[in-house]
Amino acid sequence: MEVRHQPNGRIPGDTVVLKILMQKVRSLELNLTVLQEYIKELNRRHANTSPELDKELSKNTLLLEKANHEIKALIEKKEVMENEIGKLEFWKFDVAS
Structure with a gap:
């Protein structure tokens, strides 16, 4: 079988391929550009929300410390009351005797 070459040295099927x-390649380059822009946008949004989250975290930490x-x-008050109740019961038992 004989292969015909075009003047530039390529086989006819090569041009289609x-x-x-x-x-x-063009499609991949376009998708890469879109992806880069999307990542930039996500980074920008993340940078904007990060300080807000830090503030909320600080507020919640203070509230938790206060609750603690x-x-x-x-x-401590419960322990004092239990101690006082114990003394009162002992006094009651002592008086009843």
């Missing part, structure tokens, strides 16, 4: 490959202190104070 090269056209398809070039279209795919209040719980400790309530536990």
